[in-house]
Amino acid sequence: MDVFRTVIIAAQHVQMARDEAAKFEGGAGMFTTELSPSGLAPATAYISSGYISDALAAALSQADISEEPPFAAMARLGLKLVQETV
């Protein structure tokens, strides 16, 4: 069953989280959006938000996982999207 989740993972754990997610249907390609407290690089965390399988959500044990909309979860953790140049 798919569930809505916002998942935020610290930068030092992101590759492990990507590898774990890729084992699940629809899990490859997660955690590409960078976050930081100031909104400036370097990223201190990465975010994915949307519908994922409950099995995938359960597998991401080192992440902050909530049912909040993404910007609410980011605000709770004091994080902003890293602004990219055009």
Next chain:
Amino acid sequence: MLGMTDLSLSLRSRLVGPAAPAVPYDPSSLFAAGETGVWYDPSDLAMMSQQAGFTQAPAVGSPVGMIRDKSQGTAFGANINTATVPFDVSNDGVTNTPSPTLCQVQAGKSYRVVVTISDVRGSGTVGMSFNVAGHWSNMVSAGFTSQVTSTTRYVHALVDGALTFTADGADVDNTISAVTVEPMPGYQAFQGTAASRPILRQDAGNRYYLEFDGVDDGLMAAKIDFSASDKISVFAGVHKATATINQCVAELSATRASTPGAFTMFAPGGSAGSYQFLSRGSADTGAALASGFAEPITSVISGIGDIAGDTCTLRVNGAQVAQGTADQGTGNCANQPLYVGRRAGASLPLNGWLYSLIVRGTAITAKQITDTETWVNGKTGAY
């Protein structure tokens, strides 16, 4: 007593019959002569799937993993599978020919694959996958139970190559009696990553749209060849929710800045309250930005690019609001992927709603522009 007008009308009626009723405008007319482009219509629920490789249509509130391009019609092509069937599926997989090649597939194109199982002799599952070099694997592999006698999947090829088929009949011993591969017309936009799929919504006016979350949502059409022309037209019905600058509605190529013949549509553009369209030839100079559209706001945005003519035109709600006339260099439009809602599927995410998106190569007339804007507005309700 009859006047001259009555006599004229009577005579006309006898000679040529009553005037034909006006035919409602349909964007398919933009592509009637085979013009390259795409037409994504979120109001047509039958043209979408919740997952990129599966056929289940979305309901309001569910993710959209694929939206079909309606520009070239919706009828599937004839079967191009050349492999011999049946395949005997046992615990060893396809036993007669391991990983047989079904057909050659083309980069940027999508295919409907229908597999029919007969002679079911087990109660387990049959794992299946369709592979082509460069494919997005989690979009094209799927298991299904042996009780299912027919199943349909969509395969999206990112590169040219051979489409191969494998099956693993764990705990079962069945026969796959038929496999058909039917090309899908046009260029479908899809998203293989579950969390990055936009959500189908309806607004207060019951209009359907795709909601992009401003974080990681986006769609991609693998490759569209616009290189036959130096002109491009882009029409979008958009609600931009926030003032964060440079939110990508659509972009041809991973980044226009380094790709001759590409375009970008931003909402907002480089400043809050703006819209922006950029198009280019060999020089990245075509730019049109207009302010005065404070967020949140819903609009119909049109971008018209002309490399040889050195014009990059931005229209909002049926009126021209900006035009750049810098020399765009030479060349034609690009043969590149189209990204929707996020640059290169990786940055500059759109926090907003998409009601409609139409992109067309080749020159376009003023009437086609206004007719298309009016049609998009019918789906958007902007003005």
